[in-house]
Amino acid sequence: MNENERLPIDSDLLQTFVRIAECGNLTVAAGKLGRTQSAISVQLRKLEEGLGTTLFLRTAKGMVLTPAGEALLSRAKLIVAEIRETAQLFREPLTGSIHVGLPDDFDETVLECILMGFSRTHPGVQVLARSGCTSGYAAAIRTGELDVAVCSGLDDPGGEPLDTEEIVWAAREGLIWSEAETVPLAVLDRPCYWRDLPKQLLDAQGRKHRIAFQSGSFTSLQAALRAGVAIGLLPKSCVCDGLQILAESDGLPSLPTSHRSIMISANASEQIATAMVEAIRKANQR
Numbered sequence: 671m672n673e674n675e676r677l678p679i680d681s682d683l684l685q686t687f688v689r690i691a692e693c694g695n696l697t698v699a700a701g702k703l704g705r706t707q708s709a710i711s712v713q714l715r716k717l718e719e720g721l722g723t724t725l726f727l728r729t730a731k732g733m734v735l736t737p738a739g740e741a742l743l744s745r746a747k748l749i750v751a752e753i754r755e756t757a758q759l760f761r762e763p764l765t766g767s768i769h770v771g772l773p774d775d776f777d778e779t780v781l782e783c784i785l786m787g788f789s790r791t792h793p794g795v796q797v798l799a800r801s802g803c804t805s806g807y808a809a810a811i812r813t814g815e816l817d818v819a820v821c822s823g824l825d826d827p828g829g830e831p832l833d834t835e836e837i838v839w840a841a842r843e844g845l846i847w848s849e850a851e852t853v854p855l856a857v858l859d860r861p862c863y864w865r866d867l868p869k870q871l872l873d874a875q876g877r878k879h880r881i882a883f884q885s886g887s888f889t890s891l892q893a894a895l896r897a898g899v900a901i902g903l904l905p906k907s908c909v910c911d912g913l914q915i916l917a918e919s920d921g922l923p924s925l926p927t928s929h930r931s932i933m934i935s936a937n938a939s940e941q942i943a944t945a946m947v948e949a950i951r952k953a954n955q956r
Contacts, residue, residue: 681753683717684746686710687725691743692831694732702830744955751952755791767796768942771807771819772950773930774888775864777907783953792945803886805862808933817938818946822930824863829933830947833954836906837867837925839916842898854882856894856902868903871923 686703690710693699700707718725725739735743772781785799800816807819808827821827853872858864872879882900885891888908895902896912905928909915916922932950934943 679717679720681750683713683720685750686713687717687739688743688746688750690714690726690733691735691739694734694831696733747951747955751948751955754948755952763794764792764942764945765794766939766942767798768817768938768946769798769815770800770946771804771810771816772799772801773804773820773822774801775822775905775908775928776801776820780907780953784949787953788946788949791949792942795942795945803858803860803862805860811933811935814935814937817935818943818950819933820930820950821933822928824867824926824928826929827931827933829931832930832932832951835928835930837903837928838906838909839901839920839922839925840895840904840909840913841901841916842896843912843914845898845901845914853877853879854900855879856883856885856891856900857881858888858891859884859886864903867925871925875923877921877923 686699689702690696690699693702696707696711700710703710714725721738721742723738724736725742726733727736728734772784781801785797788795788797804819804821804823804827807816807821810816811819820832821829855868855872857868869879883891883894883902885894888904891902892904892908892910892913894900895904896910901916901922903925904913906915918924932947934947
């Protein structure tokens with residue numbers, strides 16, 4: 671075998687790498703993979719030696735990706751998902767149904783890719799999906815009302831980590847407003863941090879504010895912001911054409927990060943739930 675034929679990585683090593691990156695902790699990752707901590711440490715060392723680089727820094731807070739690790743992560747997730755999808759070609763087709771809950775703060779393209787990708791790969795599975803506020807998803811997972819759900823929160827909502835996203839202040843593009851004026855807010859009218867956070871932050875800053883628009887959906891919230899009647903909070907990926915991002919230099923308070931994770935019901939079909947999780951992760955990487 672010549673040098674060009676020696677591949678420094680394989681799918682098992684990549685899967686271990688991805689899980690460590692998602693968990694940020696070797697012990698937690700080992701539990702998720704059903705292996706010992708020493709076993710996945712050996713795999714990580716083998717991957718790093720094969721690539722000739724360091725992928726993680728070990729800190730008091732856990733495993734932190736190096737720049738090389740960051741560069742590998744998105745590609746590794748896609749490769750692992752593609753290998754699993756290819757393997758499905760030679761397995762018995764999945765049949766049955768799945769109830770899945772997705773957040774409406776996902777970019778519309780991600781939602782479309784999840785549903786389209788899963789349906790194309792597993793046409794024998796009936797998907798019953800809902801999109802909306804995730805505050806009730808954890809309870810629905812516990813009761814079995816949902817089989818798989820993507821939950822979000824300002825802290826880790828539990829489950830398998832999916833991603834984090836920056837929260838931003840958004841307003842109509844070109845909107846000029848005075849820092850001295852009462853801040854007109856567009857907020858979500860539902861029991862979650864998207865409703866309460868903007869008011870809490872402005873109160874802490876001592877800024878006067880008023881509710882100018884409220885709605886139960888991000889789509890309506892975006893429309894109100896584009897109309898220029900208010901400013902409000904959005905996930906950065908939801909800042910569409912016609913909107914601008916405001917900053918601390920505009921006199922607004924700094925914002926936390928949103929965390930998303932995937933929860934799976936104990937009552938769910940393991941194979942179907944795993945397939946849906948793969949579809950979610952793959953679409954989220956596009």
